[in-house]
Every structure is written in structure tokens, then in C-alpha cells.
Amino acid sequence: MTEHYLKEFKNYLENNHLSPDAIRNYLWSLKKYGERELNTNEIINFLKESLNKYQPSSLRNLRNGLKSFSRFQKIDIEWEITKKIIPTIQPKFFTTINQKELELLKQSPTKTSEEINNRNNLLLDFLFYTGLRINELVNIKHSDYCQGSLKIHGKGNKVRFIFIPDFLTKYFNGSSDYLFKTRKEKKLTTTQARMIIYRKTKKSGINKKISPHTFRRSFATLLNNKNVRLTTIQKLLGHSQINTTANYIHNSHEELYKDYSKVFW
Template identity: 35%
Template structure:
């Protein structure tokens, strides 16, 4: 297809010049591939150099029927980045998305789980299977350390500094941070390592990867989503949850128990504290309680 070489060049630019992580590059590429699929399905034979704003508008209209405004805005942002790159490299004179605005999404507050919900999820894990011990360690790590799902699946044994009480996380943009690890999380990781992982036929290249599937390969992000969704169904939890929900809950519970935003920002790996403020939400009753507890003129 006419797009492949341009996409490969763009991916190299994102990796080498902008230093973006593999996951971020995959997300950017997915947006372009979605546009390519639209062109192919509708038999529109056009290169990225010749595509017009009218065709892009048709694509966005098509996408708007399938995804929510937030996802739509992300796709538009990804395409803008790609076509701005083509302009920067003198492949095009202008971007076909120059006049296209992203839909207003508002500030969406993330879902969180109560401590009771999290306890119920973990209690629902079938510990009679080898995968059960692994899944308990996974949920405890996601919630206990506030990790992104991409950080969890790429976590290395060599990143575990249990004696010092920390784990080393490689986050967005390959930036490293150290996150404290609690005794319970450490306990369940050690049980998984000593009783389950040690018996796996570990595939080449995965020797240092902590969490593995039954075949000894690294887990995918999709597998973690499935594990959590299945547990939610099992306990009848009427919330649309994902691995990120445990991360949101980690931050919210810390804040509710007196942790400061700056500390939470460092643990989550956010560049800006503004992101942390959006990420962490509190109900109004808790804010009122804080004000009455700590304001000098309460």
C-alpha cells in the first residue's frame, strides 16, 4: 500500500527524534492504520501526500459513529501529528487536518473502586490454579503500586528491590522511577515466583520478565484486561473497569488517607501535577470533611 513507507519513516521519527516509547508509537500508528482501513473499505485510492481534508472529514464522520468523543479526539490528535510530520519533511505543503477541530470531551473523572470492591475482586480469584496465584500477584501489584498496564507486563525481576522496599518502573518515554512496594504485594509476588514461575518452561528472551503466561511468554496488555473484566463479572460488579481503574483507585485511596499530590505524582510517574489532579478524583463529601478538619476557621 502507498502508505507503508511513510508510516515506517514516521515511526522512526517518533522513536529516534522524539524518543517515544514502543507503546506510544503503536498507539499513533493504530490511528493511521484505521484511516488506511477506511480508505481500503471505501475503495479510495489515495496516498498520504494527495489525501484531502474532505476525505479526512468523511473518515472522522465514520469514526464518530463508532467511538466516544474522547476516543475521537485522540484519533484526530494522532492524525494531526502524522500529517504535521509530512509537512515538516516537505512531503506536503499543508495538513489536511489544519481546520479540523477535536470534539469537546470535558473533564472525565475516572472510575474508582472502593477497598471493599478490590478485596472482593482479589477474593474471587481461583487460587487452586497456577494462574490464580499469578493473577493475585498481578492485581496486588497493579493496586499496590499504581502501575500502568504496560508497566506491569514489562516489569522485570531485576527491577525488584525488595530489601530496599522499592520496584523500578520504566514508564512513558522510557523514564524510570522508583515506587515503594508494600509487604502484602511483596509477599504475593514472592509466592508466585517461588511456587509457580519457577516451574514454567520460560521462553528465550523472557528470563527476566516477572509475569508470564502458562507457556512461559510475556503477558499481553489484553490478557490483563481480560483477567480483570472476568473477575468483575464473577462478583457482579456493575462498573466498567480496567487495569487503569486499579491505578486510579491506588491514587485516590492514598489521597483520601492524607498523602500529598506531589508524592502521588512521583509514584504515578506524571510529568505534570495537573495530570495528577485530573487523574485523582474525590467525592464532595470528602473535600468538605478535609476543609472542616484542617482549615483554621472551620
């Protein structure tokens, strides 16, 4: 795949508001595909050749990247056939945190400035009590909040509205500025936000690998434990498919182990 095509495709993905991680994965797919002609048979051969090289998750990334590129090129591919090549596996158990662990994270300051520590703790609260994706979080502006709901520019340039707890509404001042900013008054980046979570986790002593997505899954699990309808959780998370939402809840290590432990009581 030539650099010219890669650049054009990258612009196409950015214009469709895909996340940096998705763009990186899709470009990786094209580089691996190489100079092959883009048609159903070639894609099938490519995926079959890749079976022994990559895990199913990477194979899905390859397929998704090529699928997106075929849309960009307006080439029809029989994607249902290619889907059958990739092995299906049970989703891995994922980690969640509870409200006590959230407080433990917040009690683990990583900066000497009280202002920055307060910002970092506010970031944790927003992730835990809204279930936002990290790129959605850093793009929140004060003006996105109005009368109890928050406008979110989500994946695929989709806009949704979510509710936020009363104790978070006081942080909005109505301006067009970003809610989360650096010490130099610039918008906080996703990389900086991830580093905040990493440092707080390390300092807290919590023996879990906690990422921004951990908070998103924790939010879904928290709502499910309070008997919130699955369709409501789906809308709040901005999922297109309800099965995605169900997987967030039903593969929580803590929830599954809690049910499993009942056998021994």
C-alpha cells in the first residue's frame, strides 16, 4: 500500500472522527495487507495466511481495517464470508473497580499542587460516574452541559446526551473552554489522562491493571447492580449493539466470581 493511499485513508478516518487507536489499527492493517488487490478472494487468502501469526483480536483488527478501507475505496466485498475465517473465543474476564477503590485512587495524590490534584480527582469521578470513553472525556467543554444533561461527541461523530450526578454539575461555568486542561491552560490529551490513571493506580497500591476503559466497564457494572435496564445502559454508553453492553457486564471478573463463590456457601 503506497504512502499516498495511506495518507488519504488516514484523512478519511480522521474526518469520520475515529479514535487515534482505531486509526492506528486500521493503518496497521493496510500495511500488513501490502500490495494485494482488494477483493474477496485476496482478503480470504490473506486472513487464512495470518491465522498462525496473530491472535483472534488482531485478526479482527485486520479485517475491520480492510473493511473500512473498502468503504473508502467504494469496493464491494463479501464480508460475511471473511468473518467465518476468524476463530471465535470467549471474551476475557475484565477488571472493574468499586466506589471504595475509586476513593482510594482519589486519596493517592500524584502532584503537589492542590489545583492539579483536584482536577485529577474530578477526571476519575467523571470516568466512574459517566462511563465516558477517554477521548470523549478530554473533549468535554463547559458549554456542553445544559439543564442536567451533557452533550457528548462520541465515536463515529455520533452525538448523545447523558445525565451526570448533581455533585458534578457545579464544575461547569457555561464557557466554550474545555473542562479538563493542563497547568498551561491547554486541553488535556488522552495520553496525559492515561498517565494520571497509571500513576494514581501505582501509588494507591491497588493490585489491578486500571485503564480508562476499566472505569467505563465499572460504570456499566454499577448500573447493572442497581437493576438499571440494559437498554438504558446501552444508551448511556453510546453502544450501537446491545450485545456489546451485555459483554461489559457479564464478563466482569468480580461479578462472575461472586456468583461462582455461592457454590461453596
